[in-house]
Amino acid sequence: MSRRKLLGASVAAGGAALAAPAVAQEDKATIEWKMVTSWPKNLPGPGVTAQRIANQVEMMSGGLFRIRLFAAGELVPALGVFEAVSGNTAQMAHTASFFWQGKIPASVFFTAIPFGLLPHEHIAWIEQGGGQSLWDELYAPFGLKPVMAGNTGVQMGGWFRKEVNSLADLKGLKIRMPGLGGEVMRRLGATPVGLPPGELFQALQSGVLDATEFLGPWSDRAMGFHKVAKSYYTPGFHEPNGTGEAIFNRVALDGLPEELRIIVLEACRAENARSLAESNWENAGSLKLLREEDGVTIKNYPDDVLNALRENAAIVLGELAEKNSISMRIYESNTAARERLAPWSEIAMRRFMEARDGRG
Incomplete structure (x- = not known):
């Protein structure tokens, strides 16, 4: 029996256990899944990533496993994908874990936390430092595998419509910033506003928002934020990492x-390696365009703002850790990973970059 026929036979045999049953067609059986996402269709960055995963699965399976992608709002709302997969409306989703902060506070650790791990550090924690097993445990009650x-x-x-020159400029500021970064901003007098990605441009344009963050220059430029706000602030204290998550219905996956x-x-x-390389390359190119063609000014958060953000971030993280035992264990594991990895990042990366650029 050929490998394709053998695989087709095994798919057909396992079809009864699947949320989306296999469909026999002559000498092959095809599994079809639905993937719902939190992103506008083909959004540079996560939207492209989601489609690429679906394409790769179909190609590597020789067409036996097909995943139909539904962008935000096509099947379920952008922030309804967690419930959709848990309830088996779809077999998987592509999204970001910090969207579930309201129902699972510790989920934010698996996208990013303020002043937390950089991308290479985050991947090391998940794959080598016990992060994946804690993530699995956190989502298990919902029948999900992340x-x-x-x-x-x-x-x-x-992106800010007005400059931030001091802490006073944050008072009453309506800003879209999900995850713990929004709570830190709230502690400094800002008003976090929860909106899905597809609604951000209009909200910023109309004044519903005074400021918004999203991702980096590549995705942000595609969203058009530079057309209504010319002040683009750094650093991204709230998201030093940008992990996207796939969540699977556990029964369907098993x-x-x-x-x-x-x-x-x-x-x-x-896709982790491919998308990170792509984002770094495209962000660099889009940053140049934003500066040279779009009239955007890159600005640093003032020192007093950064100091206050850092101090309040530590308080917010401590409060989150106290919510329950799983939150505390995730907090402790993440903190231990940072303490282990930061000295190496300092020596291997920061010192090298200073030397390469003639700054040390």
């Missing part, structure tokens, strides 16, 4: 034949 599935890299601090299960999980894993 994995890393792309990375948009270090983020920017956000019901796959082993070879197909490996294919979809490895497609997600491979």
Whole structure:
């Protein structure tokens, strides 16, 4: 029996256990899944990543495993994908874990936390430092399996319609900043506003928002923020990492034949490296365009603002850790990873860059 026929036979045998049953067609059986996302269709960065994962799965399976992608709002709302996969409306989603802060406070650790791990450090924590097992445990009550599935890299601090010259300028500021960064901003007098990505441009244009963050220059420029706000702040204190997550309905994932299960999980894993390289390359190019063609000014958060953000971030993280035992264990694991990795990042990266650029 050929490998394709053998795989087709195993798919057909396992079809009864799947959320989306296999459909036999002559000498092959095809599994079809639905993937819902939190992104506008083909959004540079995470939208492209989600489609690429679906394409890779179909190609690597020889067409036996097809994933139909539904962008935000096409099947479920952008922030409804967690419930959709948990309830088996779709078999998987591509999204970001910090969107679930309201129902699972510690989920934010698996995208980014203020002043937390950089991308290479975050991946090391998940894959080598016990982060994945804690993530699995956190999502298990919802019948979900989470994995890393792309990375948009270090983020920017956000787009502001007016300059931020001191802490006083944050008072009453209406800003879209999800995750713990929004709570830190709230402690300094700002008003965080929760909106999905597809609504951000209009909200900033109309004045519903005074400021918004999203990702980095590549995705941000595609969203058009530079057309209504010319002050682009750094650093992205709230998101030093940009891990996207794939979440799977556990029954559907476990019901796959082993070879197909490996294919979809490895497609997600491979996308981490590919998307991070892509984001770094495209962010550099888009930053140049924003500066030279779009009239955008890159500005630093003032020192007093950064100091206050750092101090309040430590308080917010401590409060989150106290919510329950799993939050405390995730907090402690993440902190231990930072303490282990930061000295190496300092020596291997910061010192080298200073020397390379003639600054030390």
